[in-house]
Amino acid sequence: xxxxxQPATDQSTxxxxxxxxxxxxxxxxxxxxxxxxxxxxxxxxxxxxIQEMFRFQSPRMYEIIAAAVMVAAAAVAVxxxxxxxALSGEPISIPPKSLGYGVRYAVGGTIFGLGWAxxxxxxxxxxxxxxxxxxxxxxxxxSALAGTWLYGLLRAKLPH
Amino acid sequence: MIAFLSNPWxxxxxxxxxxxFVPLLLxxxxxxxxxxxxxxxxxxAVLPGKPDxxxxxxxxxxxWNLLFVAGIFVGGVIAAHWGxxxxxxxxxxxxxxxxxxxIHDFSGLAPREVFxxxxxxxxxxxxxxxxxxxxxxxxxxxxxxxxxGHAISVLADLQVASLIAVVGFFVGGLLATHLILPLxxx
Numbered sequence: 001x002x003x004x005x006q007p008a009t010d011q012s013t014x015x016x017x018x019x020x021x022x023x024x025x026x027x028x029x030x031x032x033x034x035x036x037x038x039x040x041x042x043x044x045x046x047x048x049x050i051q052e053m054f055r056f057q058s059p060r061m062y063e064i065i066a067a068a069v070m071v072a073a074a075a076v077a078v079x080x081x082x083x084x085x086a087l088s089g090e091p092i093s094i095p096p097k098s099l100g101y102g103v104r105y106a107v108g109g110t111i112f113g114l115g116w117a118x119x120x121x122x123x124x125x126x127x128x129x130x131x132x133x134x135x136x137x138x139x140x141x142x143s144a145l146a147g148t149w150l151y152g153l154l155r156a157k158l159p160h
Numbered sequence: 161m162i163a164f165l166s167n168p169w170x171x172x173x174x175x176x177x178x179x180x181f182v183p184l185l186l187x188x189x190x191x192x193x194x195x196x197x198x199x200x201x202x203x204x205a206v207l208p209g210k211p212d213x214x215x216x217x218x219x220x221x222x223x224w225n226l227l228f229v230a231g232i233f234v235g236g237v238i239a240a241h242w243g244x245x246x247x248x249x250x251x252x253x254x255x256x257x258x259x260x261x262x263i264h265d266f267s268g269l270a271p272r273e274v275f276x277x278x279x280x281x282x283x284x285x286x287x288x289x290x291x292x293x294x295x296x297x298x299x300x301x302x303x304x305x306x307x308x309g310h311a312i313s314v315l316a317d318l319q320v321a322s323l324i325a326v327v328g329f330f331v332g333g334l335l336a337t338h339l340i341l342p343l344x345x346x
Contacts (some may be wrong), residue, residue: 024189025227031188032228034273035181036235040243041165042174045236047270048248054330054337057251060171065311067175072193072316075183090190097304097314097321100168105303105310110298110323113332117341118292120270122307123300124195126293127229131236134270136277136285140293141199147297148199152213158302 030043036074047120054117104160115144165242168249182313191224194309196300198222198229213301261345274345287344303328 039045042064053061078084079092086092097105114123119140121129126144129137151158169177185193200224204214247267255266263271274277279285300306303325305314311329314322 020254020316025224027188027229028185028191029231030223031181031184032231033235033238034231035228035240036232036237037165038174038177038181038235039232040172040239041167041169041237043168043248043269044174044178045269046248047275048250048254048258048266050333051337052250052254054333055254057253063171064175064178067172068179068312069316071179072182073318075180076186076316079183079186084187084284086187086190088189092186092190094186094192094314094317096212097319099321102321102324105321105324106328108299108302108304109310109328110299110332110335111295111328112303113329113334114336114340115292115295115297115299116329116331117322117333118288118305118344119296119335120275120288120292122195123199123296124229124232124306124308125193126296127162127232128236128239130230131233131238132240132269134268134275135291136275136289137293139280140289140296143290144199144297144300145203147294147299147303148233149203149207149211149214149297150294151298151301152200152203152211155211155213 020088035124036128036131040132043123045125045128045132050117050120060084100160104158107159115147165239165248168246181317182316185228189224192309193313194225195229195232196306196309198225199297200263200301201226218230261342263345284344287340299332 021095043049044061044064049061052058061144076094112122119126119137121137121140123144126137126141130141182193184192186304200214201218204216204218204222205226206211225344244345246269248269258271263273265272274284274288276285280289296306303310305322305325307329310322310325315326
């Protein structure tokens with residue numbers, strides 16, 4: 001009797017897990033839409049705003065970044081303090097970035113910074129710009145994929 | 161709602177809303193807010209002859225991230241549709257500096273003289289879009305994150321690695337803005 005009911009129970013739990021996973025994926029898609037709207041309405045996806053920032057001619061971008069980090073830091077602190085779990089039941093943790101010699105952060109960060117100022121966009125805004133009709137940014141995304149792939153090829157030879 | 165979509169948000173709305181994506185993504189299913197890993201997942205999904213860096217179960221680790229990025233695109237479409245035509249009200253000093261560099265079209269989100277299909281064949285268009293995009297991809301992969309992952313998520317977790325990365329972002333950005341762009345845009 002127990003043996004025969006076992007598979008049925010397994011199936012229903014795995015069905016539940018699937019539904020839960022699908023629900024989470026849908027939630028991330030919807031959050032992505034909200035983020036695309038946010039990038040546009042905050043104008044942080046604009047080449048002009050990035051130029052203004054790197055020329056120190058308006059505090060706007062710095063205010064936005066500082067406010068974002070402060071809100072995120074406060075929220076992360078609360079989540080950690082209360083040991084909150086995700087809706088899916090997963091425990092929440094932010095894995096530490098291994099520091100090593102720190103070369104990858106300094107050099108990789110600087111290389112990304114060069115690209116950020118040249119394109120006027122970091123990865124999120126690239127996708128949002130295509131949505132906003134700046135379709136030539138599809139080429140920038142393909143180029144970024146090539147850069148990511150080249151890093152994969154060279155990774156063993158690069159200092160980290 | 162329409163006014164909310166058609167007017168740009170002041171910094172004290174934009175900043176906190178961006179910051180809220182970190183706890184929201186964590187609370188749904190424990191995911192860390194970050195966009196550049198989507199580039200890695202796409203490479204892992206579509207490229208043949210993969211190096212080790214791109215050999216992993218991208219569906220398991222990256223599907224949520226790819227859907228998030230697809231959402232960013234759709235969000236851009238929605239904001240553009242309901243927000244209508246927008247010009248960015250940048251500082252006069254920036255406008256003057258950019259005019260000196262040969263930028264005349266200040267409409268839209270990015271100057272069409274540089275960011276359009278025909279401009280792609282010019283030196284300034286090629287360097288800004290193709291070279292710039294390549295550096296974004298290589299740099300974020302090397303650094304293990306971009307503005308969202310390092311400058312917001314992990315910096316909010318007060319990790320030194322991200323502080324170093326963010327200093328790098330600005331060193332690179334300042335070099336490109338003040339030394340490279342003047343040569344490229346003329």
